[in-house]
Amino acid sequence: MTLLILGGTNEARLIAEALEGQDAILSLAGATRAPKTQALPTRVGGFGGAEGFSAYLDRHDITAVLDATHPFADRITRRTAAICADRSLPYLQVLRPPWQAEAGDNWTEIAREEDAAALIAPDAVVFLGTGRQSLERFANLAGHDVICRQIDPPTSPFPFPGGRFLVGRPPFSVQEEYDLFQALGVDWLVVKNAGGGPSRTKLTAARQLGIPVLMIARPARGDWPIVETVHAALAWVESL
Incomplete structure (x- = not known):
């Protein structure tokens, strides 16, 4: 199994640390010029659209995709979920809960x-x-x-x-x-x-x-598999 993790969040970093030494690749979009060193082999930059992403999946024999991108990376998430569904490739989004107002917030x-x-x-x-x-x-x-x-x-x-x-x-x-x-x-x-x-x-x-x-407000949630925690994401990886 070769797992592709779409990262850029703290959740992705923690998942990468937990999976260090396993057959997994972390992908960063390159929004930050000098990203911190990661625990997994890391690629940086876009894929070149849907065709480029599909070609990458084939070239690296990706067998599952874990999407831990930013909650507002809606375009990337929807594209990735659709491509994985078309290919019957296991896909999961890690989507942390939104903030809720507390007493005194305006x-x-x-x-x-x-x-x-x-x-x-x-x-x-x-x-x-x-x-x-x-x-x-x-x-x-x-x-x-x-x-x-x-x-x-x-x-x-x-x-x-x-x-x-x-x-x-x-x-x-x-x-x-x-x-x-x-x-x-x-x-x-x-x-x-x-x-x-x-x-x-x-x-x-x-x-x-x-x-x-x-x-x-956040983009609407998708109808693909979603978990909210790193623990749940790692359990999904373990189940593959």
């Missing part, structure tokens, strides 16, 4: 990035914890004071007026996020409902500071 759920501008005053300081990949969808925030945090230094200018990049590599503690938001004078925090413990610290800091949060 969250407003929105369906897409473009919906944020209608809720934010023109003079507000907006902190985007959404990464650079969907940044252009916030173009109607042009003229606001927008801060977008990303892991790598930018290679191009901010895509609309009023914005600036902030470089930082997670994880961040609650205190670090609290101090940062306070220093920047953040009025709104915008995030995707990615779930997970390590990145929830920004939400805790926002609650402590009374900062309202725009929470971008």
Whole structure:
């Protein structure tokens, strides 16, 4: 059996560590320029669409696919699930639970990035914890004071007026996020409902500071096999 793990999340890293030495390959999309060293043989970069992915499966005799990509990597997940179904190839998605609001949180759920501008005053300081990949969808925030945090230094200018990049590599503690938001004078925090413990610290800091949060809803769940934990994913691998 040769297992292909589609990674990029903390879950993928933990799964790779648990499967070290076994016949498995970890694939990273390459969103981060200098990813951390992984416990399994690792490839980095896209596959070249559906045809390229299918060719990779054949070339490396992949017998099962474990999808531990980001909860918002919906296009990749749907494509992968469909190709595996067509090939009768075992497929499983690891999808951690979404965040749920707690007492004191002030969250407003929105369906897409473009919906944020209608809720934010023109003079507000907006902190985007959404990464650079969907940044252009916030173009109607042009003229606001927008801060977008990303892991790598930018290679191009901010895509609309009023914005600036902030470089930082997670994880961040609650205190670090609290101090940062306070220093920047953040009025709104915008995030995707990615779930997970390590990145929830920004939400805790926002609650402590009374900062309202725009929470971008997740894509709809698919009808393919899904588990929520690393333990369940490893049990599935063991059952193959």
